[in-house]
Amino acid sequence: MTRLIELSDVRKLYDGGAKHPALNGVSLGVERGEFLAVMGPSGSGKSTLLNLVAGLDRPTSGRVLVNGRDLGRAGEAELARYRRSGVGFVFQFFNLLGSLSVLENVMVAAQLAGSGTAAARQRARELLAQLGITDQAARYPARLSGGQQQRVAIARALVNRPLMLLADEPTGALDSRSGEQVMELLVELNSSGQTVLLVTHDAKLAARYAGRVVSLVDGRVADDVVLQASTASPAEVVRVRVEEVAG
């Protein structure tokens, strides 16, 4: 079976002529079921990488394959469909719609992908239950804590059963306890098979929760490390360096 995600020599130059490419020859494969953390300093290309995988942008050169499909060559309609139901995106600042209730925020993502109202409501309720926020269904985002809002955003991201969950600094706006709870939720979802790509600045969180950490420096993969987290104690992380990527 083909890999879920396969990037080959991907370059991304914004505005065509920037001196420093945001991505400068990234090759990376991600299997179904992985929990991959992407780390790196500010400006190293993490969000650019996630946006290309999400079909929000196209590479300047190189290929981004998802499920064997070349996103760089996909038509606009195909790409729009992929963005709506192929990926679930979670952001630092939740991006919930303030005028809709929690339940409606989750439902609307299903409806935009073509679900009828009844089916969307049922799927949204199912996710709120799974994520432990059923009692928040009728409330409005502004009344929730950051951690609760991020749970709603994760429910929304999962509503169309995406191939992968993409999270760009999902704990960046949360206190450390809420951040840990969000990470624990991502681990739980990953344990039930959900592929997760997480961008984070936080090396501790990455080492503690992710199965693999890819580090970007200046738009290149500087390091790619597989971690075997012990389920008994996340602190006892066995680091196994699988490959040294030539810099």
Ligand SMILES: Nc1ncnc2c1ncn2[C@@H]1O[C@H](COP(=O)(O)OP(=O)(O)OP(=O)(O)O)[C@@H](O)[C@H]1O
């Ligand atoms: N839309 C854009 N137009 C022009 N340049 C951009 C755009 N988005 C990103 N860049 C540039 O591309 C490079 C990589 O940016 P990117 O946002 O991917 O970094 P990042 O690793 O996510 O950083 P941060 O940790 O600060 O979020 C940076 O030099 C940035 O200024």
Ligand SMILES: [Mg+2]
């Ligand atoms: Mg970023």
